Amino acid sequence: MKLLSLTNAILSMSRKKKPGKQAASSPSNPWLREHVQDEFVRRAQKEGYRARAIYKLQEIDERDHLLKPGMVVVDLGAAPGSWCEYAVTRVGDRGRVIALDILPMEPIEGVEFIQGDFTEQEPLDRLLEILGGKPVDLVLSDMAPNISGIAVSDQARAMHLVELALDLADQILRPGGTLLVKIFQGRGFPEFQKAMQQRFKSVRTRKPKASRARSREIYLLAQGFMGAG
Numbered sequence: 001m002k003l004l005s006l007t008n009a010i011l012s013m014s015r016k017k018k019p020g021k022q023a024a025s026s027p028s029n030p031w032l033r034e035h036v037q038d039e040f041v042r043r044a045q046k047e048g049y050r051a052r053a054i055y056k057l058q059e060i061d062e063r064d065h066l067l068k069p070g071m072v073v074v075d076l077g078a079a080p081g082s083w084c085e086y087a088v089t090r091v092g093d094r095g096r097v098i099a100l101d102i103l104p105m106e107p108i109e110g111v112e113f114i115q116g117d118f119t120e121q122e123p124l125d126r127l128l129e130i131l132g133g134k135p136v137d138l139v140l141s142d143m144a145p146n147i148s149g150i151a152v153s154d155q156a157r158a159m160h161l162v163e164l165a166l167d168l169a170d171q172i173l174r175p176g177g178t179l180l181v182k183i184f185q186g187r188g189f190p191e192f193q194k195a196m197q198q199r200f201k202s203v204r205t206r207k208p209k210a211s212r213a214r215s216r217e218i219y220l221l222a223q224g225f226m227g228a229g
């Protein structure tokens, strides 16, 4: 079951409980309890978005004006699709949103979706083929590997994904284009930030409110692509 569907089911069950029984009836799993009570989860449910992640992109977009009508946008690690839902309305009919994820994604009108592992060649080739050489205005990456609990290897896998996103940006971004990537602070972070600074006029960190304070996750926003050098 998808996360928000699961949340909806739990929320509707908790709505049926008698007043005063809430604490006893909330899920016993601490992660699930936190998820169900999360303000952004509730908001996403109310506003009809697929994931609370929408509010991360929305906050950055409202502050930094990333998305504009007519833009060509690539969304890496797109499932379940809340960034796509948001992006497609912002770029409008003249724009284009091409999304990729290793997981399947329910279709979204106006979004071209590729299912595949971004660490493999074939999905990348399909993406390049779909673009047909047309330069891209904005590359988004919210990719995050499944966490194994072994910190060193989790960090290495996360860094590998951001490096691949930067590699792609090198190949497809138009001059002056933008890259927004989710990254985890830790080993490899300073070197990656430096690699971005060599390619973009400005590189800034963003920690939107919907990104949990205890998480090492932050976003690097790179604007003004100058080329891979």
Ligand SMILES: C[S@@+](CC[C@H](N)C(=O)[O-])C[C@H]1O[C@@H](n2cnc3c(N)ncnc32)[C@H](O)[C@@H]1O
Residues within 6 Å of the ligand: 050, 051, 053, 054, 076, 077, 078, 079, 080, 081, 082, 083, 084, 100, 101, 102, 103, 116, 117, 118, 119, 142, 143, 144, 145, 146
């Ligand atoms: C935090 S979720 C993205 C949420 C999305 N931005 C949204 O708004 O719905 C991270 C996504 O990265 C995807 N991902 C992780 N590793 C990947 C890989 N190697 N190739 C493609 N997608 C990957 C996961 O499947 C997951 O859907």
